[in-house]
Amino acid sequence: xxxxxxxxxxxxxxxxxxxxxxxxxxxxxxxxxxxxxxxxxxxxxxxxxxxxxxxxxxxxxxxxxxxxxxxxxxxxxxxxxxxxxxxxxxxxxxxxxxxxxxxxxxxxxxxxxxxxxxxxxxxxxxxxxxxxxxxxxxxxxxxxxxxxxxxxxxxxxxxxxxxxxxxxxxxxxxxxxxxxxxxxxxxxxxxxxxxxxxxxxxxxxxxxxxxxxxxxxxxxxxxxxxxxxxxxxxxxxxxxxxxxxxxxxxxxxxxxxxxxxxxxxxxxxxxxxxxxxxxxxxxxxxxxxxxxxxxxxxxxxxxxxxxxxxxxxxxxxxxxxxxxxxxxxxxxxxxxxxxxxxxxxxxxxxxxxxxxxxxxxxxxxxxxxxxxxxxxxxxxxxxxxxxxxxxxxxxxxxxxxxxxxxxxxxxxxxxxxxxxxxxxxxxxxxxxxxxxxxxxxxxxxxxxxxxxxxxxxxxxxxxxxxxxxxxxxxxxxxxxxxxxxxxxxxxxxxxxxxxxxxxxxxxxxxxxxxxxxx
Amino acid sequence: xxxxxxxxxxxxxxxxxxxxxxxxxxxxxxxxxxxxxxxxxxxxxxxxxxxxxxxxxxxxxxxxxxxxxxxxxxxxxxxxxxxxxxxxxxxxxxxxxxxxxxxxxxxxxxxxxxxxxxxxxxxxxxxxxxxxxxxxxxxxxxxxxxxxxxxxxxxxxxxxxxxxxxxxxxxxxxxxxxxxxxxxxxxxxxxxxxxxxxxxxxxxxxxxxxxxxxxxxxxxxxxxxxxxxxxxxxxxxxxxxxxxxxxxxxxxxxxxxxxxxxxxxxxxxxxxxxxxxxxxxxxxxxxxxxxxxxxxxxxxxxxxxxxxxxxxxxxxxxxxxxxxxxxxxxxxxxxxxxxxxxxxxxxxxxxxxxxxxxxxxxxxxxxxxxxx
Numbered sequence: 064x065x066x067x068x069x070x071x072x073x074x075x076x077x078x079x080x081x082x083x084x085x086x087x088x089x090x091x092x093x094x095x096x097x098x099x100x101x102x103x104x105x106x107x108x109x110x111x112x113x114x115x116x117x118x119x120x121x122x123x124x125x126x127x128x129x130x131x132x133x134x135x136x137x138x139x140x141x142x143x144x145x146x147x148x149x150x151x152x153x154x155x156x157x158x159x160x161x162x163x164x165x166x167x168x169x170x171x172x173x174x175x176x177x178x179x180x181x182x183x184x185x186x187x188x189x190x191x192x193x194x195x196x197x198x199x200x201x202x203x204x205x206x207x208x209x210x211x212x213x214x215x216x217x218x219x220x221x222x223x224x225x226x227x228x229x230x231x232x233x234x235x236x237x238x239x240x241x242x243x244x245x246x247x248x249x250x251x252x253x254x255x256x257x258x259x260x261x262x263x264x265x266x267x268x269x270x271x272x273x274x275x276x277x278x279x280x281x282x283x284x285x286x287x288x289x290x291x292x293x294x295x296x297x298x299x300x301x302x303x304x305x306x307x308x309x310x311x312x313x314x315x316x317x318x319x320x321x322x323x324x325x326x327x328x329x330x331x332x333x334x335x336x337x338x339x340x341x342x343x344x345x346x347x348x349x350x351x352x353x354x355x356x357x358x359x360x361x362x363x364x365x366x367x368x369x370x371x372x373x374x375x376x377x378x379x380x381x382x383x384x385x386x387x388x389x390x391x392x393x394x395x396x397x398x399x400x401x402x403x404x405x406x407x408x409x410x411x412x413x414x415x416x417x418x419x420x421x422x423x424x425x426x427x428x429x430x431x432x433x434x435x436x437x438x439x440x441x442x443x444x445x446x447x448x449x450x451x452x453x454x455x456x457x458x459x460x461x462x463x464x465x466x467x468x469x470x471x472x473x474x475x476x477x478x479x480x481x482x483x484x485x486x487x488x489x490x491x492x493x494x495x496x497x498x499x500x501x502x503x504x505x506x507x508x509x510x511x512x513x514x515x516x517x518x519x520x521x522x523x524x525x526x527x528x529x530x531x532x533x534x535x536x537x538x539x540x541x542x543x544x545x546x547x548x549x550x551x552x553x554x555x556x557x558x559x560x561x562x563x564x565x566x567x568x569x570x571x572x573x574x575x576x577x578x579x580x581x
Numbered sequence: 582x583x584x585x586x587x588x589x590x591x592x593x594x595x596x597x598x599x600x601x602x603x604x605x606x607x608x609x610x611x612x613x614x615x616x617x618x619x620x621x622x623x624x625x626x627x628x629x630x631x632x633x634x635x636x637x638x639x640x641x642x643x644x645x646x647x648x649x650x651x652x653x654x655x656x657x658x659x660x661x662x663x664x665x666x667x668x669x670x671x672x673x674x675x676x677x678x679x680x681x682x683x684x685x686x687x688x689x690x691x692x693x694x695x696x697x698x699x700x701x702x703x704x705x706x707x708x709x710x711x712x713x714x715x716x717x718x719x720x721x722x723x724x725x726x727x728x729x730x731x732x733x734x735x736x737x738x739x740x741x742x743x744x745x746x747x748x749x750x751x752x753x754x755x756x757x758x759x760x761x762x763x764x765x766x767x768x769x770x771x772x773x774x775x776x777x778x779x780x781x782x783x784x785x786x787x788x789x790x791x792x793x794x795x796x797x798x799x800x801x802x803x804x805x806x807x808x809x810x811x812x813x814x815x816x817x818x819x820x821x822x823x824x825x826x827x828x829x830x831x832x833x834x835x836x837x838x839x840x841x842x843x844x845x846x847x848x849x850x851x852x853x854x855x856x857x858x859x860x861x862x863x864x865x866x867x868x869x870x871x872x873x874x875x876x877x878x879x880x881x882x883x884x885x886x887x888x889x890x891x892x893x894x895x896x897x898x899x900x901x902x903x904x905x906x907x908x909x910x911x912x913x914x915x916x917x918x919x920x921x922x923x924x925x926x927x928x929x930x931x932x933x934x935x936x937x938x939x940x941x942x943x944x945x946x947x948x949x950x951x952x953x
Binding site: 249256260264265266267268269270271273278280281282284285476479503504505 | 633735739910911914917918936937939942945946947948949950951
């Protein structure tokens with residue numbers, strides 16, 4: 064980074080771009096579709112008649128614009144974000160912002176791959192099926208499990224797959240009515256509570272003990288003949304690795320419950336620890352958190368769900384098989400709970416992840432974990448020297464792994480500047496808004512940062528220097544922090560209730576028009 | 582228009598604590614406290630809170646009572662308050678607090694910031710009742726069981742600041758509780774739930790300034806009430822304790838509720854209202870019964886504060902396995918890592934009731950919390 068430590072004179076582009084619907088000019092078009100030739104008309108007949116009546120619309124509520132201004136609009140919007148590939152995004156703790164190597168993007172964009180269609184005959188897609196099959200073998204080794212599916216469209220979706228398998232398992236035993244409770248922990252990812260609830264289970268949450276680990280005595284009190292499973296993350300959101308995790312598994316197994324290990328973010332232990340040795344029945348990896356693919360927000364993303372052979376019969380269909388000569392899609396799973404997504408998952412992500420993993424090799428994966436932990440150790444030590452900042456469960460004698468949940472409680476007490484204000488201020492130095500914590504905030508004034516293996520020492524130093532600068536400002540001139548951001552494309556919300564009040568919030572244009580333009 | 586802030590300082594609150602007197606109510610005790618070398622706690626704490634308001638000094642009007650009841654503190658912090666009423670310096674009492682709160686309500690203040698303890702909160706409740714004037718307490722008393730207090734003086738100032746700046750827009754019913762001090766000094770605790778005052782509420786800021794954004798009070802209560810009412814069994818007596826969370830259960834059932842007392846429900850019909858211990862013992866004799874209670878006050882008590890009708894005898898007869906604790910997540914977060922508390926006044930009953938509870942925080946959602 065040379066002599067420039069932090070970007071004091073940063074300023075984000077500010078276009079004050081309207082919503083695209085507000086830019087519409089009636090009659091403007093991007094493409095004028097030519098009418099078909101008479102010859103074609105005669106041959107094709109009335110093509111509109113083939114469209115079912117209920118799908119035909121007289122009016123389309125779409126903005127009317129020419130191509131140039133559509134392009135301009137979206138380029139401007141892209142300049143008003145502080146997203147990946149643009150900034151120092153150590154900010155997104157628990158989310159793991161890895162660098163996505165360009166060469167893998169090139170592979171995914173290659174026409175030989177990009178033009179594949181999921182409805183093609185098996186014989187014509189042997190290449191991608193081979194990649195699916197081979198990547199499954201790799202993930203089996205990394206997890207120690209027997210079977211893997213890449214059908215889920217993201218991490219949460221893979222956890223939902225686990226919940227569906229737990230359901231199918233108890234249903235097959237005729238005990239679903241009785242086994243209706245799933246246990247999780249407050250610092251596990253919230254999907255470990257949300258997806259079993261979606262699958263119809265009651266959710267019991269364990270709170271931490273004084274050292275920040277899930278309270279094992281509470282687990283003992285919670286398990287019973289009603290326990291269907293435990294869904295737990297490790298290391299938890301706060302960066303602590305639970306060294307007694309095998310005991311948790313034994314307690315749940317002792318009442319007949321199943322154990323699912325949320326390993327979405329495996330950066331702390333890739334090549335070091337596996338779900339199988341900890342005793343778990345199932346686990347998953349979030350492919351973008353661990354295997355270097357772009358974040359997809361449960362859309363174009365991928366979750367690798369893994370299980371022991373005993374549960375393989377419940378997996379969603381199809382799975383990918385190999386008969387010694389040919390790769391094939393296997394639908395022959397009569398006990399399968401069905402599907403979690405169309406076709407067989409997001410092929411482009413599996414391709415990128417396979418390329419990423421093959422590039423690194425087994426030793427490289429282990430090195431990723433080592434660097435992630437070393438980065439975090441260095442970063443933690445540096446950050447804890449900043450006035451007003453501390454970490455949760457400080458002094459409990461346990462090292463943090465790949466991330467840390469910090470607290471600005473002291474800064475808030477001393478200066479009135481809390482984590483929300485610090486977070487708004489870092490934006491003025493070109494650092495994206497950081498992640499506080501999942502809800503509820505058990506750690507006061509939280510900040511969760513994760514410096515995975517993608518970040519250089521310069522990145523860590525820049526980030527620490529920005530936080531140090533903001534802390535200094537809070538003690539010397541709190542007003543500048545309280546009124547931040549000053550250099551961002553957008554300022555603060557002028558109505559906080561707009562996010563809390565169902566009568567006010569609008570996440571789509573349609574909802575906005577309905578609620579606010581009556 | 583300038584916002585109006587009422588300021589009341591109970592000048593003797595907290596005096597008893599430092600000298601081991603467990604409270605400061607009553608003229609005799611205050612005299613003894615002074616003899617033992619006690620200094621008033623509340624003026625300094627009130628000033629800590631007022632300093633938070635310095636940034637909006639020109640945008641607010643402080644209405645306060647003379648001398649040590651607020652005027653002095655306001656002036657020392659650089660405000661020019663409107664002083665109303667009259668007092669006899671050095672001899673102020675609960676009556677003055679009540680008078681002050683009433684007059685401030687008449688002046689249509691937007692918020693009353695007050696320094697004191699449970700006794701002071703009770704005086705405010707006596708004066709304001711259900712008239713809806715929001716208050717926020719600066720904790721300065723020996724006993725703070727009421728939930729109308731911020732966690733410390735500065736946070737009280739900050740809540741007041743944010744409410745006056747309209748950054749906090751919601752108010753929430755919060756418990757006013759007090760203990761019989763004579764009994765307390767003899768080692769017996771009999772805390773009573775007196776009523777509810779409106780307190781500015783923005784989860785991140787008011788619930789110990791730390792609980793983050795959750796689903797919102799109304800949604801949380803509704804989802805808890807759904808869970809409880811759906812799981813109610815036929816021919817089982819449900820004993821519903823006091824509080825706003827349990828009120829939501831009664832509202833869901835369409836039944837009349839006693840906010841400060843205990844009601845009994847059978848087959849989703851009300852069978853007894855505002856019962857006392859002996860009535861409860863009669864009702865449950867030979868019947869299957871369950872208790873539904875919530876956390877009362879700011880400290881995490883589930884038994885022994887504000888619900889003494891649920892006596893050791895009643896609790897023994899019903900048994901721990903038939904007790905359901907319900908509370909919105911934000912109230913749990915507010916007590917942090919501390920356990921839920923039980924103090925029935927009967928050591929054996931306390932230990933019988935201690936241990937883990939599956940606390941209901943929403944529809945089909947529980948958390949394991951230890952009570953002791």
